[in-house]
Amino acid sequence: MSLELRSVRKSYGEVEVLHGVDLTGRDGEVLAVVGANGAGKSTLIRIFAGAHEMSSGEMLIDGEPVRLRSPHDAHERGIRTVYQELSIVPGLSVTENLLMGQFPKRKTGLIDWPAAHRRAKELLDAAGFGAIEPRTIAGRLTIARQQMVEIAKALAGEVRVLVLDEPSAVLAGSDLDALFELIRRLKARGVLVVYVSHRLAEVMELADSIVVIKDGAIIETTEPSRTSEDELIRLMAGRKLEQIYPERRASPGEARLTVTDLSRRGEFSDISFELRAGEIVGLFGLVGSGRSEMARCVFGAEPASSGSGAFRSPAEAISHGLAFVTEDRKRTGLIGGMSVLDNIALATMRASTRGPLIDMSGRKERVAGMIDLLSIQPARCATMPVASLSGGNQQKAVLAKWLLAEPRVLILDEPTRGVDMATRVDIYRMIDALAREGLAVLLISSDLTEVLGATDRVLVMREGRLAGELPSEGTTEDEVLAHAIGVAA
C-alpha cells in the first residue's frame, strides 16, 4: 500500500506548525522521518494516526484521497501508531492491555479468559516478543517490555502502515534486535513502516528512504546510500554543530553540589558525583535508567533511601540555591490556566512581599525583565495564560521562573524537548552565559548530540547506576550510547 501526503498544513490556533508537507511511502518500505526536537515530527505522526486533522492538504492511500477524522478511522484503514509516550494501563494484565475491549466471550456473555490469554500469546509470538507472559500485570514489566506490548497491540488485525515514534528510546540490546527483526519481517510482508527517530545510526541501518523535517517542512528526501550522519545532522539543525552549541572552555570553581552514594529503592543506587561552579555537566541515560528520578530525589521531590547530597524538600533545595527545570513542563513545570506572570513569579512569591501582601508592581517589573532577557514571545504576554504560548516559549517561561530565584545550581531535565531550533540555540547560549558567571548546571538529556555539544563532561546512567563519566570533548555519540546500553568495554 502506498501512503501519500500532499501539501499538508497544520495550525494550532494561529500558529502554523506544518507548512505544506509532501511525503510518499510505498509498501514494503521503511520510511525514516528525522528531525530535531520541535521540527514537527509529532504533529506529522498525529496526522497519520488520525489524532489531529490536517488544516489543509490531502492524504492519499493507494492513490485515493482519504480523510482521517479520528484514531478509529486510521485504525480501520490499517494505519497503526505506537507513540513514544506509552498508553499501557499499568494495573491491568498484558492480555487485557493487548485485547482491550475485544475479549473472546463465552455463550453466557462472560469473558473467556483461557481463550483471551491464548490470543494474547499469539499476538506476542507473532511480533517476536514471545518472552512476555500474557498474565503478567503490565506495570510490573520493564519500560522496554511495556513498549513491546504496545507494539504487539498495534499489530493485531490487518496492518498496512505501522508508525513508530522513537521506538528505540527505551529499547536496548537484544530487545532492540528483536524490534529490528520485526521491522524487517513486516517489510517483507509489504507493510509500510514509518520510523521516526533521532538516532541516526539506526536510521542509516534500517531505512530505505529518509525524509528530513525542519521547522515544519520537509527539506530533504534521500536514501542511506546517498547521505551520511553528519549531513543529516547539518540538515536537521539547519546549521553546523559549532553554530548550535557555544564553545565551552570550563574552569570549574568550588563544588556546589556533592552527591555521595545516593540511592532510592527501586529507582537508582550508589550515585556519586560533584557539580562545580561554572561547569555544565551532561547526564545521559535511556528511559528507565533512573536519571530523572535521581534528579527529583536530589531536589527533594522524593525522599532518598540512603546516601547524602539530596535535600529533604524542594523548599530546602531552593533555599540552598537549587533550581529544577523538570522534564514535563505541562505536568510539573507550569500551571496552564494561570498567567505567564503568575507562573514566572511562582518560585519567588514569598520573597517578593511588602508586609503581608505581594509587591505587585515590583513583581511585574521583575517578570517583565525576565520576559525581555529571555525574549519570550509575544513580548506582551504577561497577562496571557501560559498555555497559550508556543512550546519553546513555555519552556523559556519555566526557565524564567527559576532564573528569578537566582540559583547557584541549575538542574535542567530535557530542557529542549518539543522546542524549536531557534529557541534551543537561545537556551544553550543562556546556560553557557550563566555558567560563565559561576552557575553550576546539570543538563539531563536523551539527545546525544545535545548532551555532548552543550556540556563539559557527561555522566551516563544505566539501570539506576552511574555507568561512566566521559569528557564531552572528543567523545563520540556511540561511546556514550555504549555506556548507556552496557556494551562498553
Next chain:
Amino acid sequence: MSVNALPKISRELLTTVAFTALIVLLIAVAAITTENFLTQTNLTNLLKQMVTTGLLAYGMLVVILTGGIDLSVGSVVAFSGILTAGMVSSLPIPAAMAIGVASGIGFGLVNGMLVARFGLAPFVVTLASLTTIRGLAFVYSEVPIAPEDPAFFTLGSAMAGPIPVSTIIMFAVFLVGGVFLTRTPAGRSIIAIGGNAETVRLAGINVRRHIVLAYTIAGLCAGLAGVILASRVGIAQPSVGVAFELDAIAACVIGGASLAGGKGSVRATFGGVLVLVLINNLLNLYGVQSFWQQVLKGLIIIAVILAQRTNRVRA
C-alpha cells in the same frame, strides 16, 4: 491551543455584564411584580439572609480553588450555633461566640489535615464530617436552645444605619478574602495548587499546609455563619443548616468557579450569592411552595451554568 488575549478580556467583561444584567433583572422583576420587595422590612431581611450563604460561599470558594470540596459546612453551622447558645449561660456572650467560631476553625483544621496529611478524597472526608458533626450537634443538645439574654441577639439583629451589622461583617469577609486570594502569597498558592499541585510543590511551596489553611478558612466562615444565624433567629437548633453546603457550592459554580480547582473569582462568587438569595426571596414573595422553590432553584442553576458554558464555547 492559542488563545488570544483580547477575546479573553472581552469575555470576562461579557460575563460581568451578563451577570450584572441578571441581578438587575431579578431586582426589577421583583420590584415591579411584587408589592413587598422594596419595603424596608423585606430589604433588611434580604440583607440578613444573604449573610449565611455569603459566608459559606466564600469559605467554599477557597476550598474549591484548591480542587477540593467541603460538604460539612451546614453541620458546622448547626454545631457552632448550638455550642454558642449553650455556653451563653455560663460565659460572657463574646466569649461564647468566640468559642462557637473556634469550633468551626477546629473542624476545618481536622478536615484539612485528613485531606492533606493522609491524602484522602475531600468528598469522602467532608461527607464523613458532615454526618459526624451533625451528630455531635445533637449530642450536645437534642432540643433547641434559646438564650434569654437579649445581648445574644445583638450580632444577628443590630443595624448600622440602614444596613445590618452582620451584613457588614460578611462584606468585610469578602473584601479581606478578596485581597487574601489575589494579593497574598498564601492566597495565590491556594489558587495555584488547584491549577497544578505538583508544579507548586516543586516551586518550594508547602502544598499540604496551604490545603489545611483552605479548609480551616472554610471552617472559620461556617463557624461564624452559625453563630450569626443563631443570634439572628434567637434560637439555636441542632437541625439547622441541612443542605446549606449546596447553596454555597451553587454560588461558587454560578460565579464560574471550576470544581476541578484553580479557577474562580471572589467577585463572581458574590454575584452568585446575590442571584441565589434574590431567587429565594422572589419565590417567597410569590408564595411559591418551598418544595417547588427547590425544583425551580435547581433548574435556574443549570440554566445559568449552561448559559456560561455556551458563552465560553462561542468565545
